[in-house]
Amino acid sequence: MDLKVVAFTGGVGGAKLADGLAQVLPPESLSVVVNTSDDFMHFGLKISPDLDTVLYTLAGISNPDTGWGRIDETWQFMETIKQLGGPTWFNLGDRDLAIHAERTRRLESGESLSAITADMCAALGVRVKVLPMTDYPVHTIVETRDGELEFQRYFVEFKAEPVVQRFRFVGSDNAEPAPGVTEAIKDADLVIFCPSNPWVSLDPILSIAGIQQALQEKAILGVSPIIGGKAIKGPAAYMFEQAGIQPSAAAVAEHYQRQLRYFVIDRLDEDLQESIEAMGIEVLVTNTLMLNRHDRQRLAREIVDFVHNSTLKEGAP
Amino acid sequence: MDLKVVAFTGGVGGAKLADGLAQVLPPESLSVVVNTSDDFMHFGLKISPDLDTVLYTLAGISNPDTGWGRIDETWQFMETIKQLGGPTWFNLGDRDLAIHAERTRRLESGESLSAITADMCAALGVRVKVLPMTDYPVHTIVETRDGELEFQRYFVEFKAEPVVQRFRFVGSDNAEPAPGVTEAIKDADLVIFCPSNPWVSLDPILSIAGIQQALQEKAILGVSPIIGGKAIKGPAAYMFEQAGIQPSAAAVAEHYQRQLRYFVIDRLDEDLQESIEAMGIEVLVTNTLMLNRHDRQRLAREIVDFVHNSTLKEGAP
Numbered sequence: 001m002d003l004k005v006v007a008f009t010g011g012v013g014g015a016k017l018a019d020g021l022a023q024v025l026p027p028e029s030l031s032v033v034v035n036t037s038d039d040f041m042h043f044g045l046k047i048s049p050d051l052d053t054v055l056y057t058l059a060g061i062s063n064p065d066t067g068w069g070r071i072d073e074t075w076q077f078m079e080t081i082k083q084l085g086g087p088t089w090f091n092l093g094d095r096d097l098a099i100h101a102e103r104t105r106r107l108e109s110g111e112s113l114s115a116i117t118a119d120m121c122a123a124l125g126v127r128v129k130v131l132p133m134t135d136y137p138v139h140t141i142v143e144t145r146d147g148e149l150e151f152q153r154y155f156v157e158f159k160a161e162p163v164v165q166r167f168r169f170v171g172s173d174n175a176e177p178a179p180g181v182t183e184a185i186k187d188a189d190l191v192i193f194c195p196s197n198p199w200v201s202l203d204p205i206l207s208i209a210g211i212q213q214a215l216q217e218k219a220i221l222g223v224s225p226i227i228g229g230k231a232i233k234g235p236a237a238y239m240f241e242q243a244g245i246q247p248s249a250a251a252v253a254e255h256y257q258r259q260l261r262y263f264v265i266d267r268l269d270e271d272l273q274e275s276i277e278a279m280g281i282e283v284l285v286t287n288t289l290m291l292n293r294h295d296r297q298r299l300a301r302e303i304v305d306f307v308h309n310s311t312l313k314e315g316a317p
Numbered sequence: 318m319d320l321k322v323v324a325f326t327g328g329v330g331g332a333k334l335a336d337g338l339a340q341v342l343p344p345e346s347l348s349v350v351v352n353t354s355d356d357f358m359h360f361g362l363k364i365s366p367d368l369d370t371v372l373y374t375l376a377g378i379s380n381p382d383t384g385w386g387r388i389d390e391t392w393q394f395m396e397t398i399k400q401l402g403g404p405t406w407f408n409l410g411d412r413d414l415a416i417h418a419e420r421t422r423r424l425e426s427g428e429s430l431s432a433i434t435a436d437m438c439a440a441l442g443v444r445v446k447v448l449p450m451t452d453y454p455v456h457t458i459v460e461t462r463d464g465e466l467e468f469q470r471y472f473v474e475f476k477a478e479p480v481v482q483r484f485r486f487v488g489s490d491n492a493e494p495a496p497g498v499t500e501a502i503k504d505a506d507l508v509i510f511c512p513s514n515p516w517v518s519l520d521p522i523l524s525i526a527g528i529q530q531a532l533q534e535k536a537i538l539g540v541s542p543i544i545g546g547k548a549i550k551g552p553a554a555y556m557f558e559q560a561g562i563q564p565s566a567a568a569v570a571e572h573y574q575r576q577l578r579y580f581v582i583d584r585l586d587e588d589l590q591e592s593i594e595a596m597g598i599e600v601l602v603t604n605t606l607m608l609n610r611h612d613r614q615r616l617a618r619e620i621v622d623f624v625h626n627s628t629l630k631e632g633a634p
Contacts, residue, residue: 044361044421076391080415084440086422094411098397104361105403123401 003029003304006188010035010201011050012067012233013225013290014194015057018128020296021192022058024304027127031184032058033211035196036113036132037140037169037204040152042090045100046107049152050201051117051132052099059124067233069093089157114178129180133205136175140200141168151200160235164242167199172207177214185214190307195225195288197236198255199243206259221262221307223288223299224249228268232289250275257281262310264288264303282310320346320621323505325450327352327518328367329384329550330542330607331511332374335445337613338509339375341621344444348501349375350528352513353430353449354457354486354521357469359407362417363424366469367518368434368449369416376441384550386413406474431495446497450522453492457517458485468517477552481559484516489524494531502531507624512542512605514553515572516560538579538624540605540616541566545585549606567592574598579627581605581620599627 005025007018009032018032032054039048049068056062056070063069073093082088092100099120106116112135121130140151144162154162185191196202205211226249231237240247249265250272263281265272266288273283284306290296322342324335326349335349349371356365366385373379373387380386390410399405409417416437423433429452438447457468461479471479502508513519522528543566548554557564566582567589580598582589583605590600601623607613 041425042422043418044363044425045418046361074391074393074411076411077394077415077418080412081419084415084419084437086415086419094391094393094414095397097411097414098394098401098403101360101362101394102398102401102403105359108358108361120401 003190003308004188005029005190005192005304006031006033006184007192007194008033008035008196008202008205009050009054009194010038010196011053014196014201015050015054015062016290016296017192017194017223017300018054019057019293020290020298020300021304022128023293023297024300025128027129031129031131031180031188033131033133033181033184033205035201035204036134037138037172038151038155038200039137039139040150042092042152043086044104045097046104047090047100047152048103048113048132051113051130052096054130055099055117055120055124055126058121058126058128058130061124070095090152112178114180129184131181131184132178133181133211134172134175134208135178136171138169138171138175138204138208140204141170143168155200155235160238164239167203169204169207172204173209175208175210177208177210182210182214185211185218189219189311191215191218191220192303193220193222193256193260195223195232197225197231197234197239198252199236199239202256215259219261219307219311220256220259221264221303222253222256222260223264223303224252224266224269226252227266227288248272253279253281262307264299264306320507320625321505322346322507322509322621323348323350323501324509324511325350325352325513325519325522326367326371326511327355327513328370331513331518332367332371332379333607333613334509334511334540334617335371336374336610337607337615337617338621339445340610340614341617342445344446348446348448348497348505350448350450350498350501350522352518352521353451354455354489355468355472355517356454356456357467359409359469360403361421362414363421364407364417364469365420365430365449368430368447369413371447372416372434372437372441372443375438375443375445375447378441386410407469429495431497446501448497448501449495450498450528451489451492451525452495453488455486455488455492455521455525457521458487460485472517472552477555481556484520486521486524489521490526492525492527494525494527499527499531502528502535506536506628508532508535508537509620510537510539510573510577512540512549514542514548514551514556515569516553516556519573532576536578536624536628537573537576538581538620539570539573539577540581540620541569541583541586543569544583544605565589570596570598579624581616581623 035050142154143166237247249269253276264284459466459471460483554564566586581601
C-alpha cells in the first residue's frame with residue numbers, strides 16, 4: 001500500500017502514533033511535523049520539548065515511565081543544580097542535556113532548527129522525516145486569570161493549574177513553515193492530526209498561514225486524545241472545561257470540524273459516533289489507547305487500512 | 318598572626334596555593350581574586366574555567382588527576398554529545414555542567430558574576446572570599462602566526478601549540494574591578510601573585526587599571542610557577558621561549574619586577590637567588606611543588622612566616 005502520510009504532532013501521545021506509523025509505512029512515505037511553540041530557553045539552552053519527545057520516541061530511547069526524557073538516564077546535573085540552589089522545576093537528565101546543548105550551539109552558529117533536527121535524526125538512527133513546524137520563533141503565551149505565563153512555566157512549574165482565558169501563539173503571524181513542510185503536505189495522500197492536545201500542541205501548527213494554505217483540499221484524519229471524557233495524559237480535558245465545553249471526543253472533532261474528513265475514537269466513546277458523523281466526518285471506532293509499541297503499530301495499521309478502504313469505496317485513486 | 322592577604326590567581330597551580338592559604342589564615346583574612354579573561358561561551362553556556370577550578374579546589378572537590386573539573390564526575394553528557402556529532406574538545410562533566418548552567422541562568426537574569434560567585438561559595442561551603450577580577454567582559458585573544466584565536470581554542474583545542482606573537486586582553490581598558498576587589502587590596506597587608514601563568518592568568522588581572530591603582534605601595538609577593546626552567550603545568554615556559562626569553566624563575570621575577578617586594582623560588586633554583594635579589598627583591602627558597610594538601614598548607618605557612626619575619630626585621634608594624 002503506497003499511502004503518503006504527514007503526521008502533525010505534539011509530545012507524548014502524538015509521538016506514540018508517529019512511532020506506530022513509522023513501523024507501518026516505509027520511511028520515505030512518512031513526514032512528522034512537530035509543534036515548536038512550547039520551545040523555551042532554560043539555563044541558556046534552547047529546549048524543544050515536543051521535538052525531543054518525538055525524536056526519542058522514534059529512536060526507541062524514550063522513557064516509557066515518565067512520558068518525557070530518555071531511558072537509562074542519570075541525574076548528576078540536576079542533583080548539583082539543587083545543591084547550588086538553582087531551579088529544579090524542569091527536569092534535565094545528563095544525556096538529555098546533550099541534545100539541548102548541541103542544538104543551542106548550532107542555532108547560535110546560524111544553522112536552522114530544521115537542518116539541526118535532520119542531523120539529529122540521522123545521529124539517532126531515525127529514518128522518517130521529522131520537521132519542526134517552523135524555523136521561526138513561535139511562543140505559546142497562556143493568558144490566565146492571574147496574568148500571562150510562558151507555556152512551560154504554566155505547564156510544568158504551575159502544573160497547568162491556573163485558569164486559562166486564552167492561548168496566544170506569539171510570532172505565528174510571521175512564521176513560515178520550515179523547509180519541507182508544505183512540500184510534504186502537498187505530496188501527501190493523508191494528513192493525520194495525532195492524539196495530541198488540540199489547544200496547545202496542534203493549534204500552534206495550524207496557526208501558521210502557510211501550513212493552513214497547504215492543507216486546502218487535503219484529506220485530514222484526526223485521532224481523539226480524549227477517551228471517555230478524559231485526556232490520556234496532560235490537561236486537554238481541563239482546557240475544554242475552561243473554555244466552557246464538555247470535554248469529549250466529539251468536542252475534539254468539533255474543534256477541528258471544518259478540516260476533518262476522518263476521525264478516530266475509542267470503543268469507550270462508541271455512543272459519540274453518530275453525532276460526529278453528523279458533522280460530515282467518517283468515524284473509525286477502535287482501541288486507541290497505546291500502552292506498548294505493538295498497540296502503536298496496530299492503531300497505525302488500522303488507520304491506514306481505514307483510509308485506504310474509504311478511498312476505494314469513493315472510487316478515488 | 319593577623320596578616321590580611323589578597324591572592325591573585327588563575328587555575329590549577331594558583332588554586333593550590335590559595336587552598337594552602339585558606340588552611341592557614343582565618344577566612345576573613347583571605348580574599349582570592351581570580352582571572353576571568355579565559356571565560357568563554359560553549360553550547361550557549363558561560364564557562365569560567367579559573368573561577369571553577371578555584372571554587373572546586375577550595376571546596377575540596379577538585380579532580381586531583383586532571384587538574385580541572387570535579388572528583389567523582391560522570392560523563393553521560395559528553396558521551397551523548399559525541400554520539401550527536403558535537404564538539405568534544407572541551408570536556409564537561411555532568412556535575413560540572415550544573416555550575417555553568419546555573420551561572421548562565423543567573424547572568425541572563427541580570428545578576429553579576431561576583432554576586433553569583435559569592436552564592437556558589439556559600440553553596441559549596443567555601444568560606445574565604447572568592448572574587449572574579451571583574452564583572453565586565455574581558456577576553457584573552459591570542460595573536461598567533463596563523464591568525465587570532467580565542468584563548469580556550471588556543472589553549473585546549475590547539476593545545477597551546479600555535480606560535481604566539483602577543484596576548485591581548487580585549488575589554489580590559491574599560492573593565493572596573495569587581496565589587497570588593499579594590500577594598501580587599503587596600504585592606505591587605507600582603508598581595509600574593511600565586512604560581513599561575515604570568516602571561517595569561519596574572520597579566521589579565523594586572524591589566525585592569527583600577528587593580529593596578531589599588532596595588533600602589535602594596536607589599537607584593539610572587540611565587541614562581543617555573544621550577545628548573547620548566548612550568549609545573551601548562552605552557553608558561555613555552556610562552557617565555559616564544560617571547561625570546563629563557564624560561565626560569567628569574568624570568569618570572571623580571572616579568573613582575575617593578576612590583577615585587579618578595580619572591581618565592583624552589584630549592585632547585587637556589588642558584589638564581591642572587592640575581593633575583595639583585596633586582597631588589599627579597600627571596601624565599603623552599604620546596605614549592607605542591608603534590609598534596611599538606612604541601613599547600615606548608616608552603617602557605619612558610620610564606621606567611623617569611624613575610625612576617627621580614628616585616629619585623631624592617632621594624633614595620
